[in-house]
Amino acid sequence: MLFDVRTYTCKPGMIKRHLALYKEMGLAPQSRHLGKPFAYLTTDTGNVNQYVHIWAYENAGDRETKRAAMWADPEWVAYTVESAKLGALEAQENRLMTPVDFVAHKA
Numbered sequence: 001m002l003f004d005v006r007t008y009t010c011k012p013g014m015i016k017r018h019l020a021l022y023k024e025m026g027l028a029p030q031s032r033h034l035g036k037p038f039a040y041l042t043t044d045t046g047n048v049n050q051y052v053h054i055w056a057y058e059n060a061g062d063r064e065t066k067r068a069a070m071w072a073d074p075e076w077v078a079y080t081v082e083s084a085k086l087g088a089l090e091a092q093e094n095r096l097m098t099p100v101d102f103v104a105h106k107a
Helices: 015-034 060-071 073-086
Strands: 002-010 037-042 051-055 089-097
Touching: 002 015, 002 060, 015 051, 015 060, 015 073, 051 060, 060 073
Parallel strands: none
Antiparallel strands: 002 051, 002 089, 037 051
16 A cells, blocks of 8 residues: 655635635546545644645556546646636645554545
């Protein structure tokens, strides 16, 4: 199993608008290609302008195939255009992580 841990930082005051746009335009096409996210989290303490989402894949090849299909989807591309127009994102960090063998995980 491979986890894609994605941390996004929004400009102050923009996180609610950004997440509303994602819910309206991005969630359906992304979920159609990647499946249900393992987790989608907002921050209660620390940087409240950040959110994290985690996607589970069988392996790097599975991730590559699914993300390529997502980027070929006109609905996903339309969402990314509107997201860029909104201008809410300040930074993005992606980490590909694998679980340790002594803790069970369900994707």
